[in-house]
Amino acid sequence: MKLHLWRRYKFCASHRLHSAQLGEEENRRLYGKCNNPYGHGHNYVVEVAVSGPVDPATGMIANLTDLDAFVEKEILEPFDHKYLNEEITEFQKNIPTTENICIEIFNRLRAFSRAKLERVRVEETGLNSFEYAGESAGVAHER
Amino acid sequence: MVYLTRKLEFSASHLYHNPAFSAEENRRVFGKCNNPHGHGHNYVLEVTVAGEPNPATGMVLDLKELKEILQREVSDRMDHRFLNYEVPELAGQIPTCENIATVIWRLLESKITSGHLYRVRLYETPDLFVDCYGESNGAHPGTPSAAGDAR
Numbered sequence: 001m002k003l004h005l006w007r008r009y010k011f012c013a014s015h016r017l018h019s020a021q022l023g024e025e026e027n028r029r030l031y032g033k034c035n036n037p038y039g040h041g042h043n044y045v046v047e048v049a050v051s052g053p054v055d056p057a058t059g060m061i062a063n064l065t066d067l068d069a070f071v072e073k074e075i076l077e078p079f080d081h082k083y084l085n086e087e088i089t090e091f092q093k094n095i096p097t098t099e100n101i102c103i104e105i106f107n108r109l110r111a112f113s114r115a116k117l118e119r120v121r122v123e124e125t126g127l128n129s130f131e132y133a134g135e136s137a138g139v140a141h142e143r
Numbered sequence: 144m145v146y147l148t149r150k151l152e153f154s155a156s157h158l159y160h161n162p163a164f165s166a167e168e169n170r171r172v173f174g175k176c177n178n179p180h181g182h183g184h185n186y187v188l189e190v191t192v193a194g195e196p197n198p199a200t201g202m203v204l205d206l207k208e209l210k211e212i213l214q215r216e217v218s219d220r221m222d223h224r225f226l227n228y229e230v231p232e233l234a235g236q237i238p239t240c241e242n243i244a245t246v247i248w249r250l251l252e253s254k255i256t257s258g259h260l261y262r263v264r265l266y267e268t269p270d271l272f273v274d275c276y277g278e279s280n281g282a283h284p285g286t287p288s289a290a291g292d293a294r
Contacts, residue, residue, distance in 0.1 A: 001245050001248070003275050006272045007271055056236075058159075058172055058173075058239070059159070059241060065174065
């Protein structure tokens with residue numbers, strides 16, 4: 001039986017979209033309000049899907065206590081109430097768009113040992129969200 | 144291919160307890176869910192059927208028919224029930240979201256005769272849900288072969 005267990009988390013963080021490869025005017029044109037030099041923030045929602053055999057002894061793919069503790073340590077602690085551009089190493093070089101945040105979260109959660117990571121979905125606001133399922137599956141967009 | 148989803152809510156109680164575990168082990172593994180008196184949830188079920196619209200009706204399947212199937216197979220069986228004791232399909236299993244979704248898949252799969260059952264998504268809470276795709280290894284939305292279908 002093919003099953004995905006999904007768990008939903010939230011974190012709040014600020015970011016600024018600005019590309020060092022573009023001029024000031026071009027950054028303003030491309031990113032609009034998101035280019036504000038002081039940054040701005042969102043209430044991000046992260047949905048994580050894992051798969052694996054259901055343990056007959058527990059009825060579970062993975063114990064949520066283990067998944068919650070792992071996501072807390074790898075994602076929520078480092079990301080929540082932070083300025084992503086400066087406080088997350090990855091975003092000192094990559095632009096913290098929700099596409100890149102989604103990929104970064106997926107890469108950090110790959111190491112979860114109790115089940116196979118299938119997919120990460122990130123909502124920047126209720127109106128846009130991104131999904132990533134690893135290199136082979138590409139990124140799906142909803143705007 | 145069109146994916147049609149019908150939503151249904153039911154409320155039920157359950158508890159997690161494995162008689163093969165010691166009392167201490169049950170508490171450690173299942174935490175609050177091991178309370179012997181049980182506890183409950185408002186479950187939300189989303190059933191997705193995939194198929195081509197019938198040219199004569201414009202429908203993948205008649206929603207009224209799907210509604211009746213869901214009422215008979217899911218609501219009548221599970222709504223306002225104690226899942227451990229009142230749903231025979233769950234007997235001997237821990238009624239986790241994984242196991243309930245699997246039971247619902249098995250109850251519905253053969254009853255859907257127009258189109259085919261594609262996914263059963265069961266929310267235990269808005270923060271915890273399970274997708275069941277049955278035994279098939281078919282592609283689902285977001286994978287390369289189906290990327291254009293549903294998103």
